[in-house]
Amino acid sequence: xxxxxxxxxxxxxxxxxxxxxxxxxxxxxxxxxxxxxxxxxxxxxxxxxxxxxxxxxxxxxxxxxxxxxxxxxxxxxxxxxxxxxxxxxxxxxxxxxxxxxxxxxxxxxxxxxxxxxxxxxxxxxxxxxxxxxxxxxxxxxxxxxxxxxxxxxxxxxxxxxxxxxxxxxxxxxxxxxxxxxxxxxxxxxxxxxxxxxxxxxxxxxxxxxxxxxxxxxxxxxxxxxxxxxxxxxxxxxxxxxxxxxxxxxxxxxxxxxxxxxxxxxxxxxxxxxxxxxxxxxxxxxxxxxxxxxxxxxxxxxxxxxxxxxxxxxxxxxxxxxxxxxxxxxxxxxxxxxxxxxxxxxxxxxxxxxxxxxxxxxxxxxxxxxxxxxxxxxxxxxxxxxxxxxxxxxxxxxxxxxxxxxxxxxxxxxxxxxxxxxxxxxxxxxxxxxxxxxxxxxxxxx
Numbered sequence: 001x002x003x004x005x006x007x008x009x010x011x012x013x014x015x016x017x018x019x020x021x022x023x024x025x026x027x028x029x030x031x032x033x034x035x036x037x038x039x040x041x042x043x044x045x046x047x048x049x050x051x052x053x054x055x056x057x058x059x060x061x062x063x064x065x066x067x068x069x070x071x072x073x074x075x076x077x078x079x080x081x082x083x084x085x086x087x088x089x090x091x092x093x094x095x096x097x098x099x100x101x102x103x104x105x106x107x108x109x110x111x112x113x114x115x116x117x118x119x120x121x122x123x124x125x126x127x128x129x130x131x132x133x134x135x136x137x138x139x140x141x142x143x144x145x146x147x148x149x150x151x152x153x154x155x156x157x158x159x160x161x162x163x164x165x166x167x168x169x170x171x172x173x174x175x176x177x178x179x180x181x182x183x184x185x186x187x188x189x190x191x192x193x194x195x196x197x198x199x200x201x202x203x204x205x206x207x208x209x210x211x212x213x214x215x216x217x218x219x220x221x222x223x224x225x226x227x228x229x230x231x232x233x234x235x236x237x238x239x240x241x242x243x244x245x246x247x248x249x250x251x252x253x254x255x256x257x258x259x260x261x262x263x264x265x266x267x268x269x270x271x272x273x274x275x276x277x278x279x280x281x282x283x284x285x286x287x288x289x290x291x292x293x294x295x296x297x298x299x300x301x302x303x304x305x306x307x308x309x310x311x312x313x314x315x316x317x318x319x320x321x322x323x324x325x326x327x328x329x330x331x332x333x334x335x336x337x338x339x340x341x342x343x344x345x346x347x348x349x350x351x352x353x354x355x356x357x358x359x360x361x362x363x364x365x366x367x368x369x370x371x372x373x374x375x376x377x378x379x380x381x382x383x384x385x386x387x388x389x390x391x392x393x394x395x396x397x398x399x400x401x402x403x404x405x406x407x408x409x410x411x412x413x414x415x416x417x418x419x420x421x422x423x424x425x426x427x428x429x430x431x432x433x434x435x436x437x438x439x440x441x442x443x444x445x
Contacts, residue, residue: 084184084185086206109133111169189201196330207433298421300421308387337354
């Protein structure tokens with residue numbers, strides 16, 4: 001087996017580099033490998049790169065000069081996210097069929113109207129469109145039809161009829177529902193209305209089941225026997241100690257250290273802050289986990305930004321919190337930015353980076369005419385809010401009740417901030433894994 005280009009990859013600093021046509025050092029690794037069709041040797045090319053929202057990926061392409069067979073696949077090489085994600089799209093037009101989709105190996109695809117499901121691991125990961133996923137399903141069903149017709153004519157006729165139904169979906173003559181459920185959290189469906197909310201697309205984040213954890217290889221190691229003579233750390237000792245453990249950088253995948261500490265937020269509660277600093281690429285990230293249970297009531301915090309000094313307010317945004325800016329018709333769903341402990345300025349900058357700078361469908365060859373300028377204009381509006389040129393409201397809506405926005409007048413009431421407690425809806429309880437609580441209206445305090 002020969003390896004061409006491996007030294008260049010080893011010497012390039014990071015294995016996974018940003019995808020760019022201008023990066024001359026980004027060359028694929030070529031491996032001589034066996035063709036599974038004619039059993040002669042062909043060439044597999046591997047490209048390790050990074051695409052926004054799909055994290056690190058491995059693009060593999062095989063070609064065989066003997067029989068002409070070719071095959072291309074995409075595999076995710078990034079970390080598995082903290083939560084699973086489910087996208088539900090109401091397909092109403094031909095344009096919806098052209099929505100771009102990132103689908104990993106772990107994702108299950110369903111079309112309830114046809115009682116049709118593509119289970120996990122039956123299609124390779126791909127960057128494609130909804131029409132492309134339907135085409136792949138049709139091709140998979142058609143490839144064994146000659147054998148079925150010879151063995152079971154009745155089954156072949158039924159499948160032929162079902163293929164016709166799938167073909168009709170491509171024309172979007174009648175509405176149908178397209179669902180992608182990915183426990184790894186790395187699949188994605190395009191929102192062509194970004195940064196505005198997509199009324200046809202519902203995104204839900206959820207806690208994985210033990211079976212899904214097992215499928216992803218994330219099962220715990222069980223009970224670990226503690227060394228004799230070593231006492232357990234008390235809770236007070238943990239509060240005063242910064243715990244460190246080894247991990248990989250989410251940007252360049254180089255070895256890095258994550259620091260973890262319990263922190264008491266004044267006038268709120270205790271949280272766990274995890275911060276990662278990478279010496280290789282300089283990437284820094286922080287993540288927040290609630291130190292307590294889900295509260296009995298959800299919390300909705302609304303702040304009227306009237307002065308640039310508001311940007312220095314501390315913000316704790318949990319993973320279950322939605323962020324809204326009504327003046328910009330912006331609504332970020334649960335889990336969109338993960339858990340964060342930052343300032344209001346830092347939160348708005350993260351929103352700008354997520355929607356404008358890291359949107360994979362408005363960059364490079366994937367960009368749509370007019371969409372890039374639209375998002376840049378949206379980014380400028382966010383900058384104007386940060387600089388105090390535009391007054392706006394920022395709303396944190398957390399059904400788990402674990403988010404916080406600093407009251408600079410504490411313990412007195414803040415004239416620009418409104419805090420509401422409310423009973424969760426059935427759908428919100430379902431997202432949090434709680435579906436036995438009553439639903440009522442808002443309770444203001």
